[in-house]
Amino acid sequence: MSTLIGLTPGEPGWSALDLGKVLARAAGESLVVTVVVPAPWPPAPDQADREYRALQERSAQEALDEARSRIGSDLQAELQVRHAHSVPAGLLEAAHTAGVTRIVLGSSASGLGNRVSLGGVAARILHSCALPVALAPLGYAAPSGGITRITVGFGRADTDSDLLTTAAGLSRSWGAPLRVACFAVRPFALGGTIEPQAEELVVGEWADSLQDDIAAALDSAPDAQPPEVVMGQGGTWEQAMADIGWHAGEVLVIGSTHSAISRVFLGSHAAKIVRNAAVPVILLPRG
Numbered sequence: 006m007s008t009l010i011g012l013t014p015g016e017p018g019w020s021a022l023d024l025g026k027v028l029a030r031a032a033g034e035s036l037v038v039t040v041v042v043p044a045p046w047p048p049a050p051d052q053a054d055r056e057y058r059a060l061q062e063r064s065a066q067e068a069l070d071e072a073r074s075r076i077g078s079d080l081q082a083e084l085q086v087r088h089a090h091s092v093p094a095g096l097l098e099a100a101h102t103a104g105v106t107r108i109v110l111g112s113s114a115s116g117l118g119n120r121v122s123l124g125g126v127a128a129r130i131l132h133s134c135a136l137p138v139a140l141a142p143l144g145y146a147a148p149s150g151g152i153t154r155i156t157v158g159f160g161r162a163d164t165d166s167d168l169l170t171t172a173a174g175l176s177r178s179w180g181a182p183l184r185v186a187c188f189a190v191r192p193f194a195l196g197g198t199i200e201p202q203a204e205e206l207v208v209g210e211w212a213d214s215l216q217d218d219i220a221a222a223l224d225s226a227p228d229a230q231p232p233e234v235v236m237g238q239g240g241t242w243e244q245a246m247a248d249i250g251w252h253a254g255e256v257l258v259i260g261s262t263h264s265a266i267s268r269v270f271l272g273s274h275a276a277k278i279v280r281n282a283a284v285p286v287i288l289l290p291r292g
Contacts, residue, residue, distance in 0.1 A: 007083075009037045009105040011096045011126065014068040016144065017111030022072055023147035024139055024285050025109040026080060027254075031152050031179040035081035037103045038072050040065040041095030042088050062086070093129035100136060107137040107287070111145075118144045121282045131261065131288065139256075139287045140279070153254035156184045157232075158278050159219060168260040169222040171289055173232075175258070183232040187215050188245045188278065191238065242277045251284050261288045 010025035012018045022038070029036050042061045045054060069084045076082050083103075089095030100108055108130060116122020121140045123131075131138055157172045169185070176183035216234060223232075239245035259275050279286050 006032070007035045007037045007103050007105045008032065008107055008109060009039060009096070009100050009103060010109045011092070011111075011130075012038050012040045012068055012072055013092075013111065013126075014040075014064050015114065017114050017124075017141075018068060018072075019075070019111075020141040020143060020145040021109050021111035022075060023145055024141035026076065027147050027151060027285075028107065028109065028139060028287075029080055031181070032106070034106065036076065036083070037099065037105060038069065038076075038082055038084045039096060039099045040068050040086050041092040041099075042086060043091050043095070044088060091129075092126050093133065096126070096130060097133055100134065105136070107139055108134065109139045109141070111141050112143040114143070116143050118142075119283050121279050121286050123279070135290050137287055137289050138261075139285060141285050142283060145285060148254040150254050152179050152181045152256055153252045154184055155179070155181050155256055155258055156186050156249075156251075156284075157258045158260075158275070159185050159187055159215065160274055161215075161218075162274075163260050164218045164222065166260055168258070168289060169219065172258045173223060176232075183230070185219055185232050185234045186237060186249055187234070188237045188242070188274075190242055190245045191240060242281045246278065246281050246283075255284045256287055257282050257284050258287045258289055261290055 008025050008029040010021050012022060025036055025038075028034075042058070042065050045058070065086045069086065073082070073084060085099070087095045087099055089098060096108065099105075110127045110130065112120070112122040113124030113127075116124075119142050121142050123140070127138070127140060155172055155176050157169060159169065163169070173183055175181075219232070219234060235249045237245040237248040239248050257278070259278060261275065279288075
């Protein structure tokens with residue numbers, strides 16, 4: 006099996022390449038590194054168009070040459086330039102042809118450093134693909150120790166899905182401990198009528214309920230070890246996520262949702278978690 010990396014020239018591409026290498030090594034897979042050269046539309050077979058296409062071809066080949074030098078000798082890799090009417094379409098065609106297990110992408114170059122930022126290509130891939138999609142934070146570099154922990158962002162929408170059992174399978178396969186994280190974001194409201202003690206009681210009851218949901222979800226996972234369960238709290242999503250602490254080499258697993266109109270989409274809470282993630286995110290389609 007293979008991991009597909011959607012490579013773009015520049016920093017976001019190298020972040021995706023580093024994450025793809027980490028995931029491929031953990032899974033014992035090969036790599037398919039793809040640069041897509043989109044065809045202009047409408048076609049304009051004039052001199053300027055031919056020169057622009059030639060520039061794109063050179064840039065794509067230079068990116069693949071650089072990628073080859075960055076891939077260790079322990080990984081088998083197929084490097085290819087693919088032509089398609091758009092970058093997302095080319096990557097989806099490459100994923101279908103190669104039969105890959107996941108697609109790895111970088112963050113938008115206009116996003117914040119050390120954060121995951123969905124660009125147009127990633128958004129289109131998510132809405133058109135039922136495969137897991139991994140996103141590298143802008144500026145991500147592969148840690149020397151590989152994957153050190155898998156954290157699952159768990160909420161009420163995940164109680165009836167296979168998110169935890171799938172993550173537990175990855176934990177066993179990749180040899181990384183599993184942690185389950187829940188987040189309680191409580192913005193400060195001036196003049197609010199809810200006493201802090203009452204808020205603590207509500208959050209505590211919710212946490213107890215989620216503990217039961219987590220235990221029930223893992224009952225169907227063979228040989229699953231009881232994971233560490235943490236609750237991140239704060240006045241913003243950024244604070245709540247920072248509250249639980251993160252390891253170098255950690256990945257965050259989030260469940261995405263199927264619909265009849267779009268294959269995969271993120272709920273409002275999942276989208277906020279992704280936007281505030283300082284570690285790579287793997288989006289798993291909920292079963």
